[in-house]
Amino acid sequence: MKKDLEKVRNIGISAHIDSGKTTLTERVLFYTAKIHAIHEVRGKDGVGATMDSMELEKERGITIQSAATYCSWLKHDINIIDTPGHVDFTIEVERALRVLDGAVLILCSVGGVQSQSITVNRQMTRYKVPRIVFVNKCDRTGANPQRVADQVRDKLNLNAVLMQIPIGLEADLAGVVDLVKMKALYFEGANGESIREAEIPAELAALAEEKRELLLDAASMFSDELMEAVLEGTPTEAMIIDAVRKGTLALELAPVFMGSAYKNKGVQPLLDAVIDYLPAPAEIENTALDLDNNEEEVILKNSEDAPLICLAFKLEDGRYGQLTYIRTYQGTMRKGDTIINSRTGKKVKIGRLARMHSNEMEDIDMAGPGDIVALFGVDCASGDTFTASEISMSMSSMHVPAPVISLAIKPKDNKAQGNMSKALNRFTKEDPTFKTFVDHETGDTIISGMGELHLEVYIERMKREYDSEVEVGAPQVAYRETITKMAEFNYTHKKQTGGSGQFGRVGGFMEPFEEGEYEFVDKIVGGVIPREFISSCDKGFKASFEKGALAGFPVTGIRCTINDGAAHAVDSSDVAFQLAAKGAFKEGYQKAGPVLMEPIMKVAVEGPTEFQGAVMGSLNQRRGMIIGTLEESDYTVIEAEVPLAEMFGYSTDLRSLTQGKAEFTMEFATYRQVPKSVSEEVITAVRKKAEAEKK
Amino acid sequence: MLKNDLISKNPLGAFNVVTSGDKSSERMGLIMARAGLGKTAILVQIALDNMLKGKKVLHVSIGQSIEKTKAWYDDILADITAGSKPENLAELQRELMGNRMIMTFNESSFSRPKLEERLNDLIYQDIFRPSCMVIDGLDFGKVDRASLEDMSDLQAKADLNLWFSALTHRDNSEVSPEGIPAPCNKVADLFDSVIVLQAKSNGESKVFLNIVKDTTGCIEPGKTLRLDPTSLIVWGTRF
Numbered sequence: 018m019k020k021d022l023e024k025v026r027n028i029g030i031s032a033h034i035d036s037g038k039t040t041l042t043e044r045v046l047f048y049t050a051k052i053h054a055i056h057e058v059r060g061k062d063g064v065g066a067t068m069d070s071m072e073l074e075k076e077r078g079i080t081i082q083s084a085a086t087y088c089s090w091l092k093h094d095i096n097i098i099d100t101p102g103h104v105d106f107t108i109e110v111e112r113a114l115r116v117l118d119g120a121v122l123i124l125c126s127v128g129g130v131q132s133q134s135i136t137v138n139r140q141m142t143r144y145k146v147p148r149i150v151f152v153n154k155c156d157r158t159g160a161n162p163q164r165v166a167d168q169v170r171d172k173l174n175l176n177a178v179l180m181q182i183p184i185g186l187e188a189d190l191a192g193v194v195d196l197v198k199m200k201a202l203y204f205e206g207a208n209g210e211s212i213r214e215a216e217i218p219a220e221l222a223a224l225a226e227e228k229r230e231l232l233l234d235a236a237s238m239f240s241d242e243l244m245e246a247v248l249e250g251t252p253t254e255a256m257i258i259d260a261v262r263k264g265t266l267a268l269e270l271a272p273v274f275m276g277s278a279y280k281n282k283g284v285q286p287l288l289d290a291v292i293d294y295l296p297a298p299a300e301i302e303n304t305a306l307d308l309d310n311n312e313e314e315v316i317l318k319n320s321e322d323a324p325l326i327c328l329a330f331k332l333e334d335g336r337y338g339q340l341t342y343i344r345t346y347q348g349t350m351r352k353g354d355t356i357i358n359s360r361t362g363k364k365v366k367i368g369r370l371a372r373m374h375s376n377e378m379e380d381i382d383m384a385g386p387g388d389i390v391a392l393f394g395v396d397c398a399s400g401d402t403f404t405a406s407e408i409s410m411s412m413s414s415m416h417v418p419a420p421v422i423s424l425a426i427k428p429k430d431n432k433a434q435g436n437m438s439k440a441l442n443r444f445t446k447e448d449p450t451f452k453t454f455v456d457h458e459t460g461d462t463i464i465s466g467m468g469e470l471h472l473e474v475y476i477e478r479m480k481r482e483y484d485s486e487v488e489v490g491a492p493q494v495a496y497r498e499t500i501t502k503m504a505e506f507n508y509t510h511k512k513q514t515g516g517s518g519q520f521g522r523v524g525g526f527m528e529p530f531e532e533g534e535y536e537f538v539d540k541i542v543g544g545v546i547p548r549e550f551i552s553s554c555d556k557g558f559k560a561s562f563e564k565g566a567l568a569g570f571p572v573t574g575i576r577c578t579i580n581d582g583a584a585h586a587v588d589s590s591d592v593a594f595q596l597a598a599k600g601a602f603k604e605g606y607q608k609a610g611p612v613l614m615e616p617i618m619k620v621a622v623e624g625p626t627e628f629q630g631a632v633m634g635s636l637n638q639r640r641g642m643i644i645g646t647l648e649e650s651d652y653t654v655i656e657a658e659v660p661l662a663e664m665f666g667y668s669t670d671l672r673s674l675t676q677g678k679a680e681f682t683m684e685f686a687t688y689r690q691v692p693k694s695v696s697e698e699v700i701t702a703v704r705k706k707a708e709a710e711k712k
Numbered sequence: 713m714l715k716n717d718l719i720s721k722n723p724l725g726a727f728n729v730v731t732s733g734d735k736s737s738e739r740m741g742l743i744m745a746r747a748g749l750g751k752t753a754i755l756v757q758i759a760l761d762n763m764l765k766g767k768k769v770l771h772v773s774i775g776q777s778i779e780k781t782k783a784w785y786d787d788i789l790a791d792i793t794a795g796s797k798p799e800n801l802a803e804l805q806r807e808l809m810g811n812r813m814i815m816t817f818n819e820s821s822f823s824r825p826k827l828e829e830r831l832n833d834l835i836y837q838d839i840f841r842p843s844c845m846v847i848d849g850l851d852f853g854k855v856d857r858a859s860l861e862d863m864s865d866l867q868a869k870a871d872l873n874l875w876f877s878a879l880t881h882r883d884n885s886e887v888s889p890e891g892i893p894a895p896c897n898k899v900a901d902l903f904d905s906v907i908v909l910q911a912k913s914n915g916e917s918k919v920f921l922n923i924v925k926d927t928t929g930c931i932e933p934g935k936t937l938r939l940d941p942t943s944l945i946v947w948g949t950r951f
Contacts, residue, residue: 645814
C-alpha cells in the first residue's frame with residue numbers, strides 16, 4: 018500500500034533546558050492515544066516521563082539522548098524526536114535536526130529566549146528547518162508570552178507572529194484565543210482532553226482584533242489571494258492557514274502558539290499547527306553526494322520507487338540489542354532487503370524493522386521516504402549512509418565540533434576493565450563528540466568530550482549499564498601549542514654507526530598559519546632534496562605536530578616551507594629525511610616563540626538582576642572577558658568568554674553566589690593564547706607530572 | 713602598524729584628543745539624525761577610535777541586542793580594515809574586543825541610577841574601567857532635563873568621554889539658536905559637542921555630518937564631513 022507522504026511530519030522538539038520539552042512530549046503522546054496516563058518528569062509516582070527512558074535521565078530530570086517516537090494526529094503520522102536541552106549534548110540536537118523536516122521551538126514564558134534557545138535556533142537555521150514556536154509555562158508567575166514573542170524577533174531574528182493570545186495568565190490561565198478562528202478555546206476534563214470552543218471573552222475582544230490584524234498583515238505577504246481578501250474584508254480560515262504555511266516553509270515566518278503543557282492547556286492546537294504549518298517530507302529538498310560522480314550534489318526524489326537512500330542518525334544499545342535509528346530520504350526499505358553502507362561498502366541485510374515509541378516498539382514490514390524507523394543488529398556508526406546496491410551516494414556530512422575537555426579513567430578491577438572497553442566502544446560509535454584513546458606514556462585511558470557534564474554522564478552510564486566502575490582523574494583541558502613568529506631552520510641529520518648511514522639536510526622556515534592546522538610548502542629548486550624525499554620531509558613535520566616541545570601538547574597553526582637542503586647518493590633515505598625534518602622542526606620551533614593555546618568557552622549566565630555585580634565579579638576572577646550584559650526588568654543575561662580551565666566547579670560557585678537562582682550554559686568558542694603567568698604554571702605542572710611518572 | 717594607520721586616518725579622532733591633561737577628551741557629545749542615517753555607525757566609529765588608542769569603551773545600547781551591537785563593530789571594523797592581512801586583523805580584533813563591553817537594556821529597564829550602579833559594579837571590582845561611554849537608543853523625547861543633568865554629573869564624576877545618539881523627527885521643526893534640532897533644542901547647553909547628520913540628494917544621495925557645536929576648542933563649529941551612505945563610514949581628513 019502506498020503511503021500518502023503528504024500525511025507525514027518529522028518534527029523535533031528543541032529548547033533550553035527546563036523549558037518543558039519532555040513534559041510537552043508526554044502530553045502529545047497522551048492526546049494522540051499513544052500512552053494512557055501522564056507521568057511527570059520528576060513526578061511523585063516515580064515512573065518518570067515516557068520519553069526519558071534511561072534510568073539516569075529519570076533521576077536527573079533531564080533528557081540526555083533523544084528518543085524517537087511516533088504518533089498519529091488528524092490522520093497524519095508524526096515522528097517526534099525529543100532532543101536534549103543541555104549544550105553539552107548539542108551533537109544530539111544537531112543530528113536530530115539533520116533528519117527532521119520541521120521543529121517546534123519551546124520557550125519558557127518567564128525565561129523567554131535563553132542562551133540555549135539561541136544556539137538551537139542557530140542550528141535550525143544551519144539545517145534550514147522551518148519552525149513554529151510554543152511559549153510554554155504560561156501558568157507560571159511572571160509569564161509574559163508577548164514579551165517572549167518580541168524576544169523571538171529581536172534575539173532570534175525570526176518574524177514571530179502571534180497565532181493565539183492567552184485567556185488569563187499565571188494562576189488564572191484558562192485557555193487561549195485562536196486568532197485564525199477568532200474563538201476562545203478552553204481545555205477541560207481531568208487531563209485537558211476535551212476542548213470547548215466559545216466566544217472570545219469581551220475584555221479580550223479588542224486585543225484579539227488588534228493581534229489578528231497583525232497576523233493578517235504578516236500572512237498576506239505570502240499570499241496575494243489573502244491580501245485581496247483582507248482588503249475586501251473576507252479572509253477565510255483556509256486562506257490564512259495556507260499563507261502562514263507558505264511563510265513558515267520559506268523560513269520567513271515563525272507562528273507563535275502558547276499554553277502550559279504541565280496544566281494541559283494549548284497542546285492540541287499545537288498539534289494542529291504541526292500538521293497545518295510544518296512541512297511534509299516531500300516539501301523539503303534534501304541532497305546527497307554522488308560518490309561515483311566526484312561527490313556532486315544530487316537532489317533526492319521523495320519517491321517510493323527511487324533507489325533507497327537513508328541515514329543512520331543515532332545508535333542505541335538497549336534491551337533489544339543494537340538499535341540503529343534511520344531516516345529514509347528516498348525509496349523503500351523492506352524487511353529482508355539487502356542494503357549497502359556507503360562508508361564501509363559492507364552489505365547489510367534488514368532482519369527486523371521497527372517503529373520506536375521511546376523504548377517500546379512496533380514491528381513493521383516496510384518504510385518509505387520520510388520515515389524514521391529503527392533497524393536491529395546493524396553494525397555501523399552514526400552518520401553512516403545506507404543505499405540500495407545500484408547507487409553509491411552519501412548524505413552530506415554533519416558538522417561535528419572537536420572535544421575540549423578530557424579525563425583520565427582507570428578501571429577499578431579486572432572485571433571493570435573488560436566492560437569499560439565495551440562501553441567505550443559503543444559510546445564512541447553513538448556519539449562523534451565523545452572520543453577515547455590510550456595515553457602511551459601513562460597507560461591511562463583518556464576520554465574527551467564537550468563539557469564536564471557530558472563526560473560525567475558517560476562515566477555514570479558505564480557504571481549503570483556496563484557494571485564498570487572507574488577511577489576518574491582531574492579534568493584536563495585540551496591545550497594546544499603554536500608559534501608566534503617566523504623562524505628559520507637548517508638541520509642536518511647524519512648518522513654513521515656501521516652499515517649504511519643516514520644523511521639528510523633540511524633548510525627553510527616556519528611561520529604562523531591562521532587559516533588551518535598545518536600547511537607544507539615545497540620551494541626546493543635544483544633538486545637539492547630529491548623529489549622522492551619531499552614527502553618524507555612533510556611526514557617528518559607532521560609527526561612533530563603530535564607533541565610540542567613546550568609542554569607536550571599537540572601543535573597547530575604552522576606553515577612549514579622548505580627551500581634548501583642536501584642529500585647523499587647512498588645514505589639518504591625516507592627515514593633519514595623524516596628525521597631531518599623532525600630535527601629541523603625542533604630547531605625552528607624553539608626560535609619561533611612557541612606559546613600555549615587554551616580553549617575559550619562562550620559562557621552565558623542568566624539570573625535575577627540583583628546578582629549581576631556578583632556574577633560579573635565571579636567571571637572576572639576566572640579570567641573571563643565580559644562581552645556584554647542584557648538587562649530586562651529583573652532579569653539579566655551576562656555573556657562572557659572564559660577559559661575552560663577556569664570553569665571547573667563553576668556551577669557550585671554560581672549556586673552559592675546567587676542562592677541557586679542563576680544558571681549558566683557554555684559552549685566552545687575558540688582557542689586563544691594562554692597568558693604568560695598561567696602558561697608557566699601549566700608547563701611546570703606538566704613537567705612535574707612527567708617526572709613523577711618517570712619515578 | 714595597522715592600528716596606527718587606522719587611528720591617523722579616522723576623521724572623528726579629533727573628538728578623542730588624548731593629550732595629557734587635556735580635558736577635551738572628557739566631554740558630553742551628541743549625534744543627532746533622523747532614523748536610518750547612521751547615528752549608531754558614528755557612535756561605533758568614535759568608540760573604535762578610543763579602542764584603537766587603548767582606551768576602554770562601554771557601549772550602552774537601549775533596545776538592541778548584544779549580537780546586533782557586536783555586529784555593528786564587526787562590520788565597521790571589516791570595512792575600515794578591508795585589504796589588511798588576515799593575521800594582523802585577527803590580532804587586532806582580539807585586542808579591541810578586550811577594550812569594549814556592551815551593556816544592553818530594554819527601554820523600560822534603563823535609568824541613570826541603574827547605569828551608575830552597573831558602572832560602579834564594574835569599576836569597584838576592577839572588572840572594567842571605561843574612559844569612554846556611548847549611549848545608543850535613548851529616547852530624548854521622554855528624557856527630562858534633570859535626568860540629563862544627572863548624566864552630565866555622572867560623566868564628570870567618572871571622567872568619561874560620553875556620547876549619545878538622539879533621533880530627530882520630521883514633524884518637529886523647533887531648533888535652538890545654535891541650530892540644534894528638537895527634541896534636544898532645550899537641553900543643548902548640557903552638551904559640549906553636537907553633530908547633526910543630514911541627508912542631501914541631488915542625483916546621488918549624500919549624508920553630511922554638520923558640527924553644530926563644539927565648546928572644547930578642538931573643532932571649529934560649522935565644519936562638515938561626509939558619510940558614505942552605503943558603508944556608513946565617515947570620509948574626509950582630520951580637522
